[in-house]
Amino acid sequence: MAANIHLQQYLNAADRLPLSYSKLDSGTAEFRYRTHRFLIIGADTPINDSSSATITRYKHRSQRILAEKGLTVPRFEKCSTEKEFVNRLKQFDCDIVVKPTDGIGGKGVSIKPQSPEDKREAFRIAKAESKTGRVLIEQYIEGSHYRILILDGKMIAAARRYPASVTGNGSDTIDSLINSYNLACKHDSSRAPIRVDSEVANCLREQNIAITDIPAAGVRIELRRNCNLSTGGTTAECTDSVPEVAIREAIAAAGSLCLRFAGVDIIYTPGGEAFINEVNCNPGMRIHYYPSSGRTIDVARYVLQAILDEYDRMDLQLLAAPKTALDHVEVLEGLTDTVNDSL
Incomplete structure (x- = not known):
């Protein structure tokens, strides 16, 4: 049973860690570490809080939070009907991107549609790909595209993305x-x-x-114009050459959404600004294991080690709990003796 390409990287990493696992199907595996068990489904791991992960699946929600936190995001508007879309377009005097609010892999994305009919067709394409029927109009930003992986507040990998x-x-x-x-x-x-x-x-x-x-x-x-691997894009590993402002924005974006692990898509403009284009709670592995150029980075091992470290902290707290309880008993016994002596 061949494993999903993302899951396979986690299985390979687990072989080099004190972990055992069982494949449940081609895209799912159960991992075991001492008394702990967890599932990984494709690129989905338990490292992130479920509420934070849910927010990132709706681009307009995550972008709104980031904007309210003062981070740099493209200007955007959400709409559900074609009439609403046409009205919202009046707020944009620039090139635009039209995408589903809940799309993945570049599906349903139209970049820089020009004529009114092209824009309406872009809306229809995006709406057809959206499970919620909602569409995002976004300011088009010209620049270099980066995928930056953040784990517990630090960059662990980055790739330059090309269309x-x-x-x-x-x-x-x-x-x-x-x-x-x-x-x-x-x-x-x-x-x-x-x-x-x-x-x-x-x-x-x-x-x-x-x-x-x-x-x-x-x-x-x-x-x-989009750089998604799923539409034929290519990548170059560039962890040692990412602009500092892009790293800062990526770290801030993950932190603002309470994500331990995130893939942050940054557009770095010729003027030196870093726009947060998207935040992914379960970023794919392929971009870092099979770059078109540059070294491979074992991202899965970093993530698994972070999960194990968290379990270690939990176990240490449990080990400390009996001692704390005993201390409480000793204090109560001491108080009882004091009361008895005073009677």
Whole structure:
């Protein structure tokens, strides 16, 4: 039974720790540490408080909390109907991003739609991907994209994220290059195929490029604006070169949402600002184990060790409890003796 790619990293890390485990199915395993037991489902671990984890699943809620805490987030508005969407658009005199409030993996996200019809279509796409039917309009921020992992108030890993792209060879069309890339993905589980959709069409049109064009050798053609791995994005490990302001914002974001472990998506602008784009309570592992360039960071081991450390603290408190109770008994006995002597 092959394990989920995220779960497998936790299983591999557990083999190097004083942990035993049993796989319950391809995406779930039970872990045991002394008298303690816990489950991991895919990338979901018990390290975070359930209320905090729930908040992060709704982008408008987490962004509102971060904004109220004084952190830097893109301007945003939430809407549920197309009429409401059109009215909310009037508040934006800039390029926008349209996304589901509860989406994952870049699904339903449209970046920089231009015409009124393109924007309405972006709303429909986002709404179709939303389980709640709610859509977020967000100020588009130009800059470099980072995923920063925070564990107990410290950065443990970071990756620079890049959108899906192909590189010309001087003979194949963009469409053919995409097909070749997707064929290679079938033999490499660390990569996701590039789906040609309206977002790809819009991105190419913005560059005045057609999918039938033949790029010159070595010329890189961006195909999307979002950087999600699930839509063909790539990454470069960059833990030692993240801008300090981005690290500070990421740590503050995780702390503001009461998350011990979080993947914070930061957009770092050319002007040196760090915008919090999104906070994930159960960040995926693939970006740190299979970067397109740079070293691998064993994130799962950090997380498991933090869970074990917490159990150790709990056990120490339990060991201390009987001594405390005995002290109370001794105090009561002393008080009783004092009372008896006075009678």
